[in-house]
Amino acid sequence: MIKYITYKLGYALLTLLGVVTIIFFLFTILPGDPAQMMLGQNESEEQLQKVRAKYGFDQPVFVQYGYYLNDLSPISFHSAEQESYTYLDREKYNAIPLFTSSGTTVALKIPYLRESFQKKGKSVTAVIGDTLPNTALLAVSAICVAMVLGVLLGIFSALYKDQWIDRLIQLVSTLGMSLPSFFSAILFAWLFGYVLHEYTQLNMTGSLYELDDFGEENQLRLKNLILPAIVLGIRPLAVVSQLMRNSLLEVLQQDYIRTARAKGLSKARIIQRHALKNALNPVITAISGWFASMLAGAVFVEYIFGWNGLGKEIVDALNNLDLPIIMGAVLVIATMFILINILVDIIYGWLDPRIRV
Known part of the structure; x- marks a missing residue:
């Protein structure tokens, strides 16, 4: 088991190095001068030279790449010269x-993601720290919506196989998987936040905390979580519903289910005590992969609903060409995606030793 974990962690590090390399060179070759992006339009040539020297922009691209790896590494090497980056x-x-x-x-540190170009003096780590909890809350809420509604719809679909209820659920599931998230977000915001606002009391846009009417303090607005969580959970909900239906139908054909029926147990008791637990295995597998995808999929949903999360921050950074925030946010999302998948692989290896072979 230790050898298997070591292999998986080594694979994760190599994958992460590849992600870092792609991110760095992708944004380094973009047109534009990073020093000019930081100073704006009122810069002088002397100021530009100082900023380029301070942040290493005057060095060859592979030297800058070495600086970037040194910034991200928890064990880093530093020069004694104050003029050096x-x-x-x-x-x-x-x-x-x-x-x-x-x-x-040689120093020990947390990964340094550099400073924002537009938010003067604010580190990328601080920006991500302010927004990532909101995105994580949105992702967890979306997964909960997908799990609860998807499992219930899957059970109903299996119990009424080939009847009109089953066909309706299958139609809705197919539609949910095919609709782009940004289109669903616009539709839900308009329908439930504007047309039906009198009945739903939901807003078209809004974040977890908003200023009160006097602009003095932030107030918790949990109702603003409802629409973006539902929209973000639509696609995994459709997948969970399909998986739950097919898995439950397969389990209901097993011998021990026939034995339970022969003993006179009701259909509800058979599903609750015998079939449901085994049918949930592929659903849990799918959800573990979907959770990491939620973080990346939240970008358009957060922007449309005005949810102050990491996704909205990425869009704002793209509009302002704030490269450090874009690079840092993409790197954080990729790292979480890799770690979650590696953790799931390790759990599978622990539960089923055949996987480790």
Whole structure:
């Protein structure tokens, strides 16, 4: 088991290195001067040169790539020269020096995602820390919606196989999987937040916390979570419904279910005590993969509903060409996706030793 875990962690590190490399070179070759993006339109050539030297933009691209890896690494190397980009600024890196040799200091730190171009003096880590909890809450809520409604619809669809209820649920599931998230978001916001606002009391846009009418303090608005959570959960809901139906139909054909029927147990008791648990296995497998996808899929949903999460922050950063935030956010989402999938693989390997072979 230890060998299997080591293999999976090594695979995760290689995958993450590939993601970092793609992100860096993809945004480095984009047209435009990063120093000019940071200073705006009122810059002088002298100011541009200072910013380029400070952030290493005047170095060859592969040297900049080395700087980027050094920033992301928890164990990093720093120069003793204050003019160097890699000079150990403890406040900047939040680093703990380990030892110094030949003018180079080795330090222990959390990954440094650099600073925002547009939000002066604010680190990318702080920006992500402010928005990621909202996205995580939205993703968890969407998964809960998908699990509860998907399992119930799947059970009804299996119990009434080939009847009108089954066909209606299958039609809705197919429609849910085919509709793009941004279209569903616009439709739900207009229908339930505008047309039916008098009955639903839901808003077209809004985040978890909003300023009160006097603009003095933030107030919790949980109702703003309802529409984006439903929209984000539509596609996994459709998948869960289909999986639950097919899995339950397969389980209901097993010998032990026939034995339970022969003993006179009701259909509801058979499903509750015997069939449901075994039928949920493929559903849990699908949900574990969907949760990581929720973080990436939340981008358009958050932007349309005005939900102040990481997805909306990415769109705003794209509009403002705030490259460090874009790179940091994509890297964080990719890291979480990789870690969740690796964790699921390790759990599978623990539950079923055949997988480790």
